Amino acid sequence: MQKKKTYLGIDLGGTKLLIGEVDEEGKVLRSKRYPSLIASGASQTEVMKDVVKCIEDYLKEYMLVPGEDFEAIGMGMVGRVDPEEGLWLEIQKPRMETVRSAEILSERFHVSSGIDNDVRSGAEAERRFGKAKGCDDYIYMNIGTGIGAAFVNHGQMLTGAHYCGGEVGHNVVNINSDVQCPCGRMGCAEALASGMGLHNRAVSLRQEYPYTALVFPEEGRIDGRKVFELAEKGDALCIRLADDAVKAVAGLLENFLWLADPEKIIMGGGLITDGRILERVQKLMSPMSTRFLKDGIEMTGLDSDFVGLVGAAAVGIRTLENRRGKE
Numbered sequence: 305m306q307k308k309k310t311y312l313g314i315d316l317g318g319t320k321l322l323i324g325e326v327d328e329e330g331k332v333l334r335s336k337r338y339p340s341l342i343a344s345g346a347s348q349t350e351v352m353k354d355v356v357k358c359i360e361d362y363l364k365e366y367m368l369v370p371g372e373d374f375e376a377i378g379m380g381m382v383g384r385v386d387p388e389e390g391l392w393l394e395i396q397k398p399r400m401e402t403v404r405s406a407e408i409l410s411e412r413f414h415v416s417s418g419i420d421n422d423v424r425s426g427a428e429a430e431r432r433f434g435k436a437k438g439c440d441d442y443i444y445m446n447i448g449t450g451i452g453a454a455f456v457n458h459g460q461m462l463t464g465a466h467y468c469g470g471e472v473g474h475n476v477v478n479i480n481s482d483v484q485c486p487c488g489r490m491g492c493a494e495a496l497a498s499g500m501g502l503h504n505r506a507v508s509l510r511q512e513y514p515y516t517a518l519v520f521p522e523e524g525r526i527d528g529r530k531v532f533e534l535a536e537k538g539d540a541l542c543i544r545l546a547d548d549a550v551k552a553v554a555g556l557l558e559n560f561l562w563l564a565d566p567e568k569i570i571m572g573g574g575l576i577t578d579g580r581i582l583e584r585v586q587k588l589m590s591p592m593s594t595r596f597l598k599d600g601i602e603m604t605g606l607d608s609d610f611v612g613l614v615g616a617a618a619v620g621i622r623t624l625e626n627r628r629g630k631e
């Protein structure tokens with residue numbers, strides 16, 4: 305039996321760096337978690353140096369030889385990324401330098417390497433291993449700390465001129481809203497329905513609801529998933545937050561349908577995967593907007609702990625295929 309092809313995935317998040325081997329069917333063979341330097345405020349150059357060190361550690365620990373034990377490296381990362389040139393353009397303002405990340409990896413490890421941002425990597429995982437397999441027109445939307453989406457139209461993934469395409473959280477979904485978003489607009493979907501948005505709103509409304517059961521930790525954010533759980537139990541603050549979030553997500557998705565006319569919409573991210581939101585969102589969407597979505601709004605079938613890693617590997621495979629196609 306022929307050995308399955310293997311790829312090295314690097315999932316670079318704000319707080320964690322996950323390195324692992326993924327086979328050609330999307331199965332995670334092994335992985336190791338490292339801390340990410342991004343949260344510490346390090347520059348992109350420092351973060352990249354650390355990523356290289358962690359890969360070296362991983363290869364040493366499992367005695368892996370690039371080119372023999374894996375065919376390519378793919379990295380999915382936070383921030384603005386030019387996947388064609390393999391450039392990491394920024395983490396977020398003011399951390400904006402152009403780092404030739406893909407080139408750094410291929411020069412050091414002597415295999416084809418590719419990078420993309422985390423949301424587009426998730427969409428790549430869906431296309432290669434998940435519910436978008438064989439589908440050329442789909443949208444992948446992720447709701448976690450923020451809200452991001454990847455749009456694939458006739459097989460092409462939208463990136464935009466500055467690789468900001470898909471930052472859909474800053475679509476206004478309520479023109480009469482008094483909820484301020486950090487981007488400067490009022491009533492953005494992200495300010496109403498993301499993990500960060502729910503936290504900020506809960507904090508600002510807390511005085512009005514002294515009897516809420518929602519826990520406000522000393523440090524860090526409220527648990528966004530709890531908002532939906534407590535709303536079902538009748539907690540007034542959580543009902544208000546959850547109702548607005550559900551309306552915001554439904555409005556956002558309907559806007560997408562009219563904009564992009566996809567075959568499928570697949571949702572992922574920490575706030576979605578427990579399923580409480582999706583059912584309510586679908587009920588609010590008009591049959592006219594959803595008439596071409598034969599499977600409704602779908603939840604990712606991929607393991608949320610590893611979707612970043614599997615997506616990174618899928619980006620590595622895509623880069624390798626594109627390079628071979630050009631040769």
Ligand SMILES: [Zn+2]
Nearest residue numbers: 474485487492
């Ligand atoms: Zn905004």
